[in-house]
Amino acid sequence: MSAPDSAHAAAAGIRLASLPANIVELAALRSRSVDLGRLAAARGLALADFGHITAQSPGLTLSVRPRRWLLLTAAASGQGGATAWQEAAAGCGVAVDLSSALAALVLSGPAVRDMLARSCRLDLAAEAFPDGRAAATIMVQVSVILAALGGAMLLLTPATTARHVHEWLVTTSQPFGLALAPQLSPADLSGDNRV
């Protein structure tokens, strides 16, 4: 942050990858957040605190709305289906499949936060938005969820506007040096596999 934008050599680059994932939104019924947390823990997932993202096998959990969590697991894993969660959470929560509703992208590289500042009003400096933080905001007139994890930035956006966001990211990233990277899976953002 000490240097002006020009200090980022174009070669430093931004890597942009898509992240196909099963996405389930868990919502706790009134006063049942703790029960839902226990249920998730029993299934091997720690629900992230509000405004945070956690990564652990088998995937990611993040929370940008009170009493709500998004669970991201590998698209082909067969784990974390909404139906299974709905049955398990009956009485304490609601599970809705959003796998088709949200598109997930992963941006990495030293200039990512500078590039995102071209539209994102959030303070994305590492000290203000460190690894593990997540937030919902508006970028390029579209609602997005941003989460910092493993040195990368996870970006979730509605599927129907994903192409618009993607095109903007590609255009805006060019001066920083853009590389389109192979698809990632949620596991790539956790543990030793971090991008």
Place this chain on the structure above:
Amino acid sequence: MSGPSRIARGLLTDPAKAVSFRFDGRTLQGLAGDTLASALLANGRRLLGRSFKYHRRRGIVTADKGEPCALVDVIGEAGREPNQPATAVLLSEGLHAVSQNRWPTLALDLLAVNDWLGRFLPAGFYYKTFMAPGWAWERVYEPLIRRAAGLGRLEGRLGDHAAPAEIVHDHADVLVVGAGSAGLTAALLLGSAGLRVLLAEQDIVLGGGTLLDARWTSWRADACARLASLPNVRCLPATTVLGAYGHGTFGALETLTAQERARFRGLRERLRVLRARRVLLACGAPERLIAFPGNDVPGVMLAGAAHAYLRRYGVAVGRRPAFFVNNDEGYAGALALAAAGIRAAAIIDARPDACAAARAREAGLEVLCDASVSGVLGRRSVRGVRVMLPDGVSRSIPADCLAVSGGHSPATALACQLGAPLRWQEAIAAFTADLPAAAGRSAGAARGIFGAAAAARDAEHAARALAAELARPAPEGAAWLPWPADPAATPVRALWEVPGRGKAFVDLQNDVTTEDVRLACREGYEHVEHMKRFTTCGMATDQGRSGGLVASAVLAAARGVPLSQVGQSRPRPFAEPVPFAALAGGEVGSHYKPRRRLPINDWHERAGATFVSTGLWLRPLVYSAESGWEPVLAEARAVRRAVGVTDVSTLGKIDVQGPDAARFLDFVYANSFSTLAVGRARYGIMLREDGMLFDDGTTARLGPEHFLLTTTTANSAAVLEHLEFHLQAVRPQLDVVLTDVCDQWAQFAVAGPRAREVVACLAGDLDLSNHAFPFMAAAEASLAGIPGRLFRISFSGELAYELAVPARGATAVWEAILAAGGPHGIRPYGLDALNTLRIEKGHVTTAELNGNTTAADLGCAHLLKKSGDFIGRTLAARPGLLGTDRLQLVGVRPADRSRRLRNGTQLVTSAARSASLGYVTSCTPSVELEGWVGLALLAGGRQRIGSRLLGVSPVHGETTELEIVSPHMLDPENARVRA
């Protein structure tokens, strides 16, 4: 030799790098690092333009962006950029600039006749002179005045040279505005305390006033190096903070370097939105002019500018300059020029004596104290000055330029925008503005503390206070080299105007004279804001930086009140002109607005669909590139006679779950949903709080505590917001979870007499018989092998099913539908055909559901619950919403079936009667009925069914006799949908 020339090496110029440029067609040479203004001065050019109104000759007045006179057109790859201050245009190889507001040439401008006619053209003359005849103002007077006045001209070519632009959001604990000794000191201290600091400086280099004093060179270099080593401090040179907007938000405009321009695809300016917890304003104090006759002649400039041209670019503004000052700072340029071998003709000081005067005399310069300049000799450029001596004797002194310093006015604009009141400071003859502590601090010259060392000391105190407030106390001791001491100084003596014959200007850009200000006062515009608007003083691109306070002082004298009572006009953003491209940022062209694409958008494209934008959505209008109605009617005909399929994924879909889901829906809908059985759907209407109809749609019950609510495409986001508001704020006791699943589900309507056969091929073992799966049934189902949902609902008026599948599997299901429907002649149909079908059936969309209609107006009053609360219930019962003469939904058909209908056609009883009884909201040629059919909103419409009215379309010059019919023009018994 006389006139300006380059005499030394400047701080910013590189003598080894010559740069060619053109001005008014003539090729000249400058140096890398020059501005256009410094290069022109180095080439001996003083005359750069003509003034706004009088077309008087104008030269260079300042050395920064606040230049009022030396404005030029710069012609480059991006087109012609008018009104660029030559003082801020960096010289580049091949730069092409031309002077503006002259005809035919700069030297011979025929419109300079305005100057001779000046006595007939005072401020506001056109308000009084061009009163009659009234029609002539727009046709004659205004066009003529606009041609004669103004400065640069915009390129006629529009729209194809939009420069790339971007808006960047920055955040900091403290924003430091200005990087002079005060700003640098504050940034260093705050940075050392660990605070995140943004240091914005409008100059291309950091240093401010210290750049003009060689004693500060090592201090400045050391400070800049220390700042560069602090990772939490970010320096933004060439960045002007344009305005303060409260809550710690500031706008700033950055001018990019050539290197940055190349990297960012030719980007020239970058608009920065800065957000900071506190601000430290160290933005200095611009020098002001003195009003005296001829103070606009080329060669008259500010003393600080004369100093800056010498130090920064090695350019002497004259061989024999005179100085006219009322403060010690004004001597600095004369002393620096003397050291460089240019001896001032004289220094005329309005004060009886001064410390600086003694230093000047020691340097061998002539100082005339207690004297003033009462006029300038020369019209084309300065040839000398007429000096009024204390004994009343007038003396002419030959000189080739005149450097003026009327004191310094602290830059208070940002502070005022943050709510700081102006305070008159007699000691500095200027206003200051103390920031509210919650916003930040002002420091140094910005709050009237003059002298680089004094300003730095003041900034240190302010920064320490800010650091403590932000819980990051600064380390004790100085983190910088010792400050060079300020020389002893004698206070400024207020001097605003020297009376005399001839025009004395207070606003050089808008040609406002002292006499104009007095005229404003005589005409009753006594308030400074009224005077500003009457005279346009301070409304030019320089925002009255050098003459605003002088105008206030002239006004105060005219009113006979102290200047403190008059004040200054309120400064508003922007501080300098901002290109529209910078305001638009990157949201132009294909990024102008988001495009929502359907899950099978690519299939629609491949099928040759013509798309239409509806809100943000791109929807297939018709699967044909042909214009006209025939392709549309062919699609609609397929639905009426066999089967068709359309993509209705744009419908809003909201998942409603929880123990209180049914109660919540009973509250938000005007009809009841708690009685809906699992596996069934129901049409519902939703009212706004004011009782007007808000939205409609079908809601299916998927489980005892699980509903899927659909909305119109247009109201999708608004309905979700409405529901969230009422759940969180009005019925917070209800345990309900709302989830927007619009993008999750693709939804396809299969409609037509053969729909059942088609869907049966896809729905596996699901029994689709009328008994097992009747109209308004809903079920989870495997559709073409993909888990989804099946609804038997109809918008077309035909037997229809809607298949919902997760968007990822949408293309496979859509293609399976087409394959299954192939033997039945299935056709995909677009939005136009959908519209045709729904109009025939009498179904409403946003054309009728327009925010001004009630449930009763649209014939849905029978749906309103008789008991129980729901949103809008009370206000829907207002007498005004119950009248039978309200606009009500009806169907319309031309009596002559060969005539067409048009949307917006007004309904009247006779051609002679102009009062409209209503209008056609939607119309289409019919595939089922003869001719055109339409829907209309008609006063007392239901009572007029069976009558005839005239439909008048003045836009098309058409009058058509219309039959008023039931809106349900097709299958009113709903036999088809229940087939």
